[in-house]
Amino acid sequence: MPLLDEGRSSLIGYLPAGFPTVEGSKSLLKAMVDGGCDLVEVGVPYSDPVMDGPTIQAAADQALANGFRLRHVFEVVEAVSAAGGKAVVMSYWNPIYHYGVDKFSRDLAAAGGLGIITPDLVPDEAAEWMAASQAHGLNRIFLVAPSSTEERIAMTAAASSGFLYATSVMGVTGARDVVSNAAPELVARVRAHTDLPIGVGLGVKSGAQAAELAAFADAVIVGSAFVTRSADGESGVAELAKELAEGVRNPVATAS
């Protein structure tokens, strides 16, 4: 079954496992599913998140301070599956490498996880992950960036499955007021190389932005905004998911 097959642009929401606590993250992720996220990214809190801005850094620090252990990610993924949601894991590579790439893949698949997004693993270094993902039937979601060359986009697309993650801006995670104008151009460039769905992330925080992205992207990815709204608990997260879900269902083409 394809990871994303909604016949429209999908909504992908991110929250770290263990944030603010392991049990708390299960409830928040369930609220995201109930609110209308088609897929959730379960983040692995990491000590050195170089691709993340202050919001997600602080959430990861809080999760680690509250006792998050890597094994907890499997029970969080299980909880998402049990709630009827679809989950992939997003993780910096060292925790997975240290756990054992094959063992992590096996345990994630057993928990119902559908793939891994790898922000600091490029296909060039992914031989072990290619083998493990095939063995355990997981999707490999690599990233492309506005700085990627055509050659690298083609190579990355060929190595990917499920969807391709297009980072719409050059920079770290964090909500932004304006959707980057680099996003449509990047999506168009990627489109030329693959039939895989293309998800766009980095900076989205509102239903209006989601609607704008949905006009050209197959999926809209929202992270920091969910972390921020989780201060309002499950209802806050569910409300944001509803607003964004509404956005992806009503794409608005912009003038540009």
Next chain:
Amino acid sequence: MTDKHDPDQRGYFGEYGGRFLPEALIAAMDELTAVYEKARLDPEFTGEFDRLLRDYAGRPSLLTEAKRFAEHAGGARILLKREDLNHTGSHKINNVLGQALLTKRMGKKRVIAETGAGQHGVATATACALMGLDCVIYMGEVDTERQALNVARMRLLGAEVIAVKTGSRTLKDAINEALRDWVANVDTTHYLLGTAAGGHPFPVMVRNFHRIIGIEARQQCLDLIGRLPDVVAACVGGGSNAIGIFHGFLDDPEVRLVGLEPGGHGIESGEHGATLTEGTPGMLHGARSYLLQDEDGQTVEAYSISAGLDYPGVGPEHSYLKDIGRAEYRPVTDAEAMDAMMLLSRTEGIIPAIESSHALAGAQVLGRELGPDGVILVNLSGRGDKDMGTANKFFNLVPESDS
């Protein structure tokens, strides 16, 4: 490739190195690799680099025999490679001059860098002032406090110094913050990494900018004593000064290469930065190498009295040299390093950096092992002026009541 000790095309020394970095940075790493590979063979570039090392940094640096210090090192002969005499006070100037020249070749106008003790930050700010580049230095908040003098130096040189308040607020977090800046500004900005770590090509490039240390020292040894040393000793944080001096002796199998790591309060205390002694392989800041990490692969915070060695990772070539047995690595505690700092000051009139004092303390032990027939070459990688605050606190040199 021009050197048999270079990594493979993907930047691997054995199984260490590579590029574990966001895709957003790969194009910049490819560009840097291409520009560097061309420059290292271009007489115009190498000529300009050599000229700057000579006329600006003050190379070659001296080789000084430390006879009175040697009495406290089992009577072995101790030869000091005087990187402390370079302009800006440490070996760091070699690498920054090379990378600043590359920055200009790439047409970039802005340079960012991390710094621990502030030596690399000062060196970077210096090269940027010389070459008219904008300069932003990321420095852990803890380090801005213990190395306040170097913050002042960087600002006087025109650099912007940003105190990093995340994580352990030391070198590791300064690198994280610099990488975040780089992802956002990679079109206009060169990340002038200060040690022989990080994604390819940094480990090989930084090593090669520092290999002059080993080349000079080897010849100076031959000139002075008519033979090679038995041991080359250098401190290892990220490992740039050590790899620079080791490189000159890699093809001399009779010369032992010993890296001295920060043992902090002692290995058994758990408060140290002895990555090669106590770490396991993993990825941090772009390369696979030894790493201080917990059972979940989370980076463990390092500790050292020396801000420049306070780092939980290490350059990949050191990991390789350890695994193949070509180099050995030993821990030196804070107290041992501080004693060596005082000893060199009082026996030779040379105040070493606390980083380099780890190598001196290691040399004392090695000297006792070798006895009077032994010859130890120590890389005195930096001078201790920046460390007076720490030394004062440690030795109570200026008691409150005196001041």
